[in-house]
Amino acid sequence: MSTPPGPHARLTGGLLLWFGVLGGAVAWAVHLLAAWGLDELACAAGSERVSAVPLVQAVGLAVVIPALVTVGSLLVAALVWRRTMRAQRAGAQDRAFGRSRMLAVVGVWANLLFLTIIVLSGIAVLVLPPCQR
Amino acid sequence: MTGHGGVVAAATGAEALSTELPVGRSTGWWGMVMFVATEATLFACLLGSYFYLRFQYGPQWPPNGIGDPELLKPLVMTAVLLPSSLPVVWAEHGIRQGQRWRLRCGLAATMVLGATFLALQATEYAEKLKHFTMTTDVYGSLFYLITGFHGLHVLVGLTMIGWLLATSLRGGSFGAHRHERVRNAAIYWHFVDLVWIAILFTIYLSPRL
Amino acid sequence: MSTTTTPSPGASREDLARLAEHWGERPSLRAWFATVDHKRIGRRYLVTAGFFFVLAGLNALVMRTQLARPEAGVVSPQEYNQLFSMHGIAMIFLFATPMLFGFGNFLVPLMIGSRDMAFPRLNAFGYWVFLFAGLFMWASLPFGAAPNNGWFAYVPLSGEQNNPGLHMDVYALGLLFLGISTTAAAINFIVTALKLRAPGMSLNRVPLFVWAIVATAFMVIFALPALNLDNAMLFLDRRFGTHFFDPAAGGNVLLWQHLFWIFGHPDVYIIVMPALGIVSAVLPAFTRRGVVGYPLIVLSIVAIAIISFGVWVHHMFATGLPQLSYSFFSAASTVITIPSGLQIFAWLATMLLGRLVIRVPLLFVIGFVVTFVLGGFTGVMFALTAFDQQVTDSYFVVAHFHYVLIGGAVFPMLAGIYYWLPKITGRMYHERLGRWAFWLVFAGMHVTFFPMHLYGLFGMPRRVYTYRSEPGWAGWNLVSTVGSYLLAVGLLLVLVGVVHAVRRGRPAPADPWDGDSLEWSTASPPEPHNFPVLPRVHSLHPMWDERTAESVGPGATSDRILSEGRHTLFTSELDAHPERAVQMPEPTLKPLVLAAALLLFFTSMLFAWYPVAAVAALTVAATIAVWLWPPRPLEQDLKVVP
Numbered sequence: 001m002s003t004p005p006g007p008h009a010r011l012t013g014g015l016l017l018w019f020g021v022l023g024g025a026v027a028w029a030v031h032l033l034a035a036w037g038l039d040e041l042a043c044a045a046g047s048e049r050v051s052a053v054p055l056v057q058a059v060g061l062a063v064v065i066p067a068l069v070t071v072g073s074l075l076v077a078a079l080v081w082r083r084t085m086r087a088q089r090a091g092a093q094d095r096a097f098g099r100s101r102m103l104a105v106v107g108v109w110a111n112l113l114f115l116t117i118i119v120l121s122g123i124a125v126l127v128l129p130p131c132q133r
Numbered sequence: 134m135t136g137h138g139g140v141v142a143a144a145t146g147a148e149a150l151s152t153e154l155p156v157g158r159s160t161g162w163w164g165m166v167m168f169v170a171t172e173a174t175l176f177a178c179l180l181g182s183y184f185y186l187r188f189q190y191g192p193q194w195p196p197n198g199i200g201d202p203e204l205l206k207p208l209v210m211t212a213v214l215l216p217s218s219l220p221v222v223w224a225e226h227g228i229r230q231g232q233r234w235r236l237r238c239g240l241a242a243t244m245v246l247g248a249t250f251l252a253l254q255a256t257e258y259a260e261k262l263k264h265f266t267m268t269t270d271v272y273g274s275l276f277y278l279i280t281g282f283h284g285l286h287v288l289v290g291l292t293m294i295g296w297l298l299a300t301s302l303r304g305g306s307f308g309a310h311r312h313e314r315v316r317n318a319a320i321y322w323h324f325v326d327l328v329w330i331a332i333l334f335t336i337y338l339s340p341r342l
Numbered sequence: 343m344s345t346t347t348t349p350s351p352g353a354s355r356e357d358l359a360r361l362a363e364h365w366g367e368r369p370s371l372r373a374w375f376a377t378v379d380h381k382r383i384g385r386r387y388l389v390t391a392g393f394f395f396v397l398a399g400l401n402a403l404v405m406r407t408q409l410a411r412p413e414a415g416v417v418s419p420q421e422y423n424q425l426f427s428m429h430g431i432a433m434i435f436l437f438a439t440p441m442l443f444g445f446g447n448f449l450v451p452l453m454i455g456s457r458d459m460a461f462p463r464l465n466a467f468g469y470w471v472f473l474f475a476g477l478f479m480w481a482s483l484p485f486g487a488a489p490n491n492g493w494f495a496y497v498p499l500s501g502e503q504n505n506p507g508l509h510m511d512v513y514a515l516g517l518l519f520l521g522i523s524t525t526a527a528a529i530n531f532i533v534t535a536l537k538l539r540a541p542g543m544s545l546n547r548v549p550l551f552v553w554a555i556v557a558t559a560f561m562v563i564f565a566l567p568a569l570n571l572d573n574a575m576l577f578l579d580r581r582f583g584t585h586f587f588d589p590a591a592g593g594n595v596l597l598w599q600h601l602f603w604i605f606g607h608p609d610v611y612i613i614v615m616p617a618l619g620i621v622s623a624v625l626p627a628f629t630r631r632g633v634v635g636y637p638l639i640v641l642s643i644v645a646i647a648i649i650s651f652g653v654w655v656h657h658m659f660a661t662g663l664p665q666l667s668y669s670f671f672s673a674a675s676t677v678i679t680i681p682s683g684l685q686i687f688a689w690l691a692t693m694l695l696g697r698l699v700i701r702v703p704l705l706f707v708i709g710f711v712v713t714f715v716l717g718g719f720t721g722v723m724f725a726l727t728a729f730d731q732q733v734t735d736s737y738f739v740v741a742h743f744h745y746v747l748i749g750g751a752v753f754p755m756l757a758g759i760y761y762w763l764p765k766i767t768g769r770m771y772h773e774r775l776g777r778w779a780f781w782l783v784f785a786g787m788h789v790t791f792f793p794m795h796l797y798g799l800f801g802m803p804r805r806v807y808t809y810r811s812e813p814g815w816a817g818w819n820l821v822s823t824v825g826s827y828l829l830a831v832g833l834l835l836v837l838v839g840v841v842h843a844v845r846r847g848r849p850a851p852a853d854p855w856d857g858d859s860l861e862w863s864t865a866s867p868p869e870p871h872n873f874p875v876l877p878r879v880h881s882l883h884p885m886w887d888e889r890t891a892e893s894v895g896p897g898a899t900s901d902r903i904l905s906e907g908r909h910t911l912f913t914s915e916l917d918a919h920p921e922r923a924v925q926m927p928e929p930t931l932k933p934l935v936l937a938a939a940l941l942l943f944f945t946s947m948l949f950a951w952y953p954v955a956a957v958a959a960l961t962v963a964a965t966i967a968v969w970l971w972p973p974r975p976l977e978q979d980l981k982v983v984p
Contacts, residue, residue, distance in 0.1 A: 005149040009140060013149025025648045028674075032652045036670050041188045043664045059666070080150045087147035095544045096151040096917050102546035105637040110645050117649070117677045124669035132665050153916045160460040160533050160912070160924075167529040167563060175567035178604070182571070182586070182597055190592050267584050271592035274584035278575070296967055306972045314972065 017100060020080050021107035023073025024114035031066035031118055035059050035125075043131040055130045063122040070115045077107030165317040169324045172286075176328050179282065180335045183275050194340055195272045199265050202276075207337045210253045211329065214287070217246035218326050221294075221319045231309035233301060240298040243322065247291045254284050276336060283325070283332055290325045293318040352898030353874035353905070360905040365457070365871035367929060376929040378462035379870055380451050383469045385766060387444025388759075390469075391437050392837075394476050398432035401425045403830055406790075410823040412811040422807035423490035424509070428483055430493030431513070434613065435520055436476045438751050442616035443527050445758055446555040448766060449623075450531060452861035452868060453549045455540025455877045455884075457910035460533040463927050463969070464526050470937030471523035478944060479516035482508065489513035492805060494606065495576070497587040497598045502580040511580060511948055514573040519944045521570050528559035528566075536915045540860065541902070542879035544917040549859045549882075550633060553640055554619025557647040561608045561615070564651065569605035572598060581950070596658075603654035611650045613747060615643065617754035618685060621707055624754075624761045625689060627855040628704040629696025632883055635688045642681030649678045656725060668727055675725040682718060686711065702776035706757035709784045713749025717742060720795070735805075738798025744791045756783065756836060763840065764854045768867040769847030775839045782832030789825030793818040858883035863894065876902040876911055879918070936965045 005013065042048065042055050050058040081104035084097045143149055187194050195201065220242035227235025258277075267277040297318055300306040307315060353361070367373045377383070405425050408416040417425065447465065451458055459465045482488040487508040491500045500510045535556045539548065575586040576598070585591035587598050622633050633639060655663070655671040689711065698704065720742040724730045733739060756779075763771050797815045798804075809815055853862040862885050864872055877884060878893035885891075893902075904911065904923050912921040943958035 005143040005146055005152075009143035009146075009149045010152040011154070012144035013146070014152035014154030016144065017150050017152070018154070028652070029648075032670055032674070036655075036667050039664055039667050039670075044189055045192075079145060083145065083147040083150055092147070094151065095542070095546075096153060097147060099544040099546045099917055100147075100151040102637050102640070106641045106644060109638065109641045110648075113645055113649070113677055113680060116680075117652075117673045120673035120677070121670045124666060124673065128666045128669060130664065130666050133662060153914055153919075156914050156916065157921065158537075158915065160537050163533040163536055164461060164529055167532055168525075171525055171529075171563045171567055174564050175571055178568045178571045178601060182575075182601065185597055185600070186586070186592065186594055189594050196592055267578075267582065269591075271585040271588070274578070274586055274593075278578065278584070278586075292963065292967075296970070300972055311972070314970065 016076055017080055017103060020073055020077035021103050021110065023076070024070040024107075024111035027066035027069040027073065028114040028117055031062055031121070034062035034066075035121060038062060039130055048131060056125065059125050059130060060122075063118060063125055067115065067118045067122065070111055070118060074108065074111035074115065077104050077111055080104035081108060159313055161313045161317050162320075165320045169320060172324065173328070176283075176331065179279055180331060183279060183335055184339075186271055186275065190271070197265075197270055197272075199269075199272055201340050202337045204337060206253060206257050207333055210250055210257075211333055213246050213253065214250045214329050215326055217243045217250070218323050220246075221322050225312065225315050225319050228307050228312040228315055229309060233307065236301050236307060236315065237298065240294050240301065243294050244291060244298065247287055247294065251284060251287055251291070254280065279332060279336060283328060286325045286328065290318075290322045293321060351896055352894045353903050357903050357905040358874055361871045361874060361903075362869070364905070364908040365869070367870065372931070373929060375934050376931045378458070378466045378927060378929050378933075380447050380459045380462065380465060381766075381868060381870075381872075383465050384444050384446075384448030386469055387440050387447055387472070388766075390473055390476065391441035391444055394432050394436040394480070395441070397480060398429050398437060399830065399833065401429040401432070403826060405429065406823040406826040408807065409809075409819050411820065412816050413808050417807065419807045420490070421486075423805075424483060424486070424488040426805055427489045427492050427513075428479070431479065431489060431517075432476075433747070434493055434609070435517065436472075436479070438613040438747065439524060440472050440476075441755055442555075442558070442613070442620075442751070443524075443531075445620065445755070445762070446531055446616060447527070449762065449861055450534055450552055450555055451538065452765075452864060452872060453552055453623075453859050454535060454538060454543060455860045455873060455879065456534065456538035457872050457876075458538075458926050459530050460538055461530050463930060463933050465530055466930075467933035467936055468523045468526040468530070470934050471526070471940060472520065474937055474941040475516055475520035475523060475944075478519060478941065479512060482512040487512060489516075494602055495598075496602075497576065497579075497595045500576060500580075501587060508948065511577065514577040514580070515944045515948050517573050518570055518577075519940065521566055522940065524562055525566055528562035531555050531559040532563075537912050538910060539913050539918045540877050540879050541911065541913055541918055541920045543913075546637075547879055547882045547884075550622035550636070550639055550643070551616070551619035551859075553643050554615050554622070557643045558612050558615045561612050561647050561650065565605045565608035565612065568601045569609075572601040572605070575601075599658055600654070603657045604651070607654045607657065608647075608650045610743075610746070611646055614750040615646065617710075617751040618643075620754040620758040620761075621689060621710060622685075623859065624703050624707055624757050625692050625696075626859075626883065627761070627857040628699045628701060628707075629692050630699065631692065631696040632858065633688060634691040634695065635684075636882060638684055639688055642684045645681040646678060649674055649681075653678060656730070665727075672725055672727065676722075679718070679722055679725075686715060686718075701760075702771070702773060702780055703757040703761040705777065705780045706753050706760065709780065710749055710753035710757065713745055713753060713784075713787065715749075717745025717747075717749050721746060733798060735803055736798040737794045737802045737804055740804050741791050741794035741798055744787075744794070748787050748791070753783075756780075759836070759840065761855070762861075763843055764850030765861055765864075765866050765868070767844050767847070768850050769843045770850045770854065771839050771843040771847060775835060775842065779832050779835035779839055782828055782835060784832075786825050786827075786829030786832050790822050790829055791825070793821045793825075853885070856885075858885050860884050863891075874903070876904070878902065930969075932965060932969045936962060936969070939965060 038050055038055065038058050042050055048055045080100055084101040084104060088097050088101065190196060220239040224236045224239025227239065261276070265273040267273050297315060367377060367379065404417060405422065408414050408422060447459070479488070489495065489512055490509045491505060491513070495510060495513055498504055500513070535548070535552050575584070578584040579587055585593045587593045587595050589595065622639060626632050652674040653671055655668060656675045720738070724742070760771055760776055763769070797818045800815060801813065802809060802815045809819075850866040852864065852866050855862070860877060860879075861868075863877065873894070875894040875898040877890055880889040880893075881887040901920065901923070902911065908926045908928065909923045910926055912924055913919060914921055939958050939961040943955050943962065946952070946954035946958060
């Protein structure tokens with residue numbers, strides 16, 4: 001904390017903050033498009049496979065990978081929240097800390113919400129046969 | 134601050150995590166970026182509709198014996214359109230240093246490339262219209278809507294570039310301290326270029342996959 | 343309570359005179375058409391949207407009269423189709439969003455401590471386009487050529503074969519035309535909120551209303567293209583014989599529904615979100631404390647804005663897609679209730695922990711909570727696919743979305759009208775009259791729409807021009823009709839209250855409510871330059887904060903007075919550090935000319951006068967080119983050798 005971070009570290013830090021805030025949202029959007037698109041198109045074409053992979057596994061991947069990304073985003077948001085809170089406790093006056101902390105709180109809760117949606121979809125993949133109408 | 138661990142520690146310190154990013158952009162830049170965002174969504178919907186209709190249609194695509202699209206001409210068009218972003222970048226860097234001749238030359242070069250693209254598209258249309266039109270079937274509708282809509286965007290982009298060129302001929306319209314319009318038009322032109330790649334993949338390459 | 347004098351001793355008399363000279367507009371006909379003042383434009387949005395609201399409300403009264411008893415003959419089936427279609431289209435596209443954007447136009451610069459929107463001329467252009475698009479669509483009704491296929495215009499019913507005539511061309515072209523205005527306004531809001539905030543207003547100090555408007559604007563940017571594309575395809579199918587929605591030639595009718603609801607569901611939140619922002623803005627003044635859980639409300643605004651894009655298929659649970667596909671959207675539809683509920687609980691906690699000041703705006707807020715929660719409750723029921731399939735296209739759905747939209751949008755708007763009327767007009771409203779209006783509107787709303795749940799469950803389908811007496815729906819329908827007249831009387835009283843305030847109301851002080859956000863630091867109504875001194879913001883509630891008040895007092899520096907020209911201040915995106923003063927544009931007629939050229943373009947497209955349309959398109963391009971022509975060169979650039 002003693003030396004101010006260099007431009008490279010600042011860029012990374014700034015991007016990390018936004019990953020913590022919006023990572024879950026983006027992961028969920030990708031999950032929704034991929035899982036829905038795979039299911040819809042494969043079933044419309046009348047097959048339960050996506051090239052060589054069974055449809056359930058393909059859709060399952062479209063659930064698991066975004067879920068992991070969301071968990072990562074959640075951890076980053078929690079980290080930002082803790083670091084900025086400590087800095088503020090230590091008496092830092094910069095209002096950027098307050099702004100980052102607010103965004104981090106938003107990120108933590110948003111990521112929990114998106115993780116919930118992805119997990120619920122994952123349960124549906126386990127329960128429902130992929131092409132049942 | 135040495136080694137890998139030091140870099141990570143610096144990037145995850147409270148100060149780095151509170152870096153203001155994005156910062157210092159002008160209103161014009163934000164306006165253009167938002168406009169491009171909404172336009173990009175429009176193209177995403179358009180290409181999404183293409184795939185939706187294509188996969189709902191069945192195995193034979195393009196339908197009714199239209200045949201896979203020829204690749205040679207679109208690849209030439211790509212080779213013309215994609216590099217046209219470079220003169221814009223060069224011109225923009227030039228005007229930031231107050232070099233108006235670079236602005237004029239770069240814009241003129243882009244104009245030529247863009248116009249060539251449109252001319253090639255016109256010849257392509259002339260050929261295709263003999264085989265199928267917008268009203269033949271849904272493939273024809275999609276083909277002409279998507280490529281035509283992109284062509285319209287190239288035309289709009291060219292109008293912007295031409296307008297910049299016209300204004301730049303008046304001394305002092307642009308200079309080292311005033312080049313925002315150049316930058317905004319450049320953002321739009323790059324966008325038009327990038328969309329073409331998506332269209333090339335969707336219309337011309339994906340039926341062969 | 344503050345005094346009525348100009349509340350900023352920080353600017354000298356000379357500064358004030360210069361500001362008035364640079365920003366003021368002398369009243370003249372030209373000035374009226376050329377204005378770029380966000381306050382005048384905002385007021386025009388409010389009045390015009392209110393006018394369209396009255397027209398659409400009259401449509402509804404005719405429909406309720408027709409449905410009061412079985413087999414009535416007030417209107418023909420064809421007329422009824424046009425009435426319910428125009429009612430829905432006007433309420434959603436011409437009233438709700440423009441009304442809220444009107445509030446946004448008037449308030450966002452005032453709340454963030456700026457002197458205008460980021461793009462004032464674009465703002466004026468957006469208004470003219472909205473006005474012309476609204477008139478374009480309404481003009482079709484007297485000719486019997488109005489849209490007649492409901493506000494979501496499903497194909498194949500809206501196709502050329504099944505629906506000849508201009509009806510659906512008016513719909514497609516009208517909405518494309520209007521979309522220009524909505525997109526322009528959305529971009530303007532985002533850029534304004536990013537760059538023009540007063541120094542010190544970092545993201546964690548931005549008023550909730552501004553967050554709501556910005557989130558709405560982002561939703562518009564990403565949702566509206568789907569609707570525009572849909573309408574472009576519909577128009578091409580109808581007019582030029584393409585086959586996007588024609589199954590015989592490989593098209594697909596479900597494509598319309600997908601694209602429509604990709605736009606349509608976010609649109610529900612586009613309508614409700616800014617209204618919820620109004621609630622968050624009104625509550626602090628009448629509970630004497632900030633809204634509980636500011637970060638959580640920001641979270642719920644952001645989360646709703648994003649998740650709303652992933653729920654569209656729940657409008658299509660009756661269309662026969664794989665069930666696994668449904669469940670992805672079911673999951674999102676279920677979870678989106680969490681942030682919505684979060685806001686409701688935050689407001690309830692605010693009321694619980696605060697000291698309530700019962701005035702008309704707060705009454706409407708309470709009415710909003712009750713009504714909106716009921717609408718949300720029936721909304722959650724639709725997330726269950728099985729239930730949804732039972733009540734699709736019945737009056738139950740009509741009841742649900744009127745609870746959501748009247749509860750979630752109209753009540754907060756009415757709260758906002760009473761709350762900001764002193765700021766907008768400089769006059770106070772009549773409290774007793776306002777209370778009468780509230781109780782009539784509240785009672786009328788519930789008497790009208792609650793029975794619709796019942797006869798919806800009894801099986802009455804929506805969008806029928808009449809019904810037979812056998813199913814036993816007549817009694818409840820009569821109740822609904824009586825309720826709708828009651829509602830109309832209540833809304834008339836609101837109008838009377840506004841007119842009374844403008845004509846006879848007592849002059850309003852700058853801050854009649856002891857409110858918390860910056861608009862209350864300006865005069866009532868605000869000077870053309872809004873703020874004699876741009877404030878320096880030190881907290882989330884700047885008006886309740888001594889240091890912010892001091893920042894506009896004696897000792898204010900000239901970099902926040904900026905009286906040398908028509909200037910305002912750019913600040914940085916996240917933390918609002920001052921960047922530079924900028925010149926704002928002067929009044930101009932170009933926005934009006936451009937909008938008129940577009941009107942000509944869309945009208946000639948409608949009537950298939952294609953050469954005229956080409957001329958209009960060229961006029962549009964020429965006007966834009968002149969509009970953007972760079973001003974005279976800068977001194978320092980002239981010195982550089984070309």
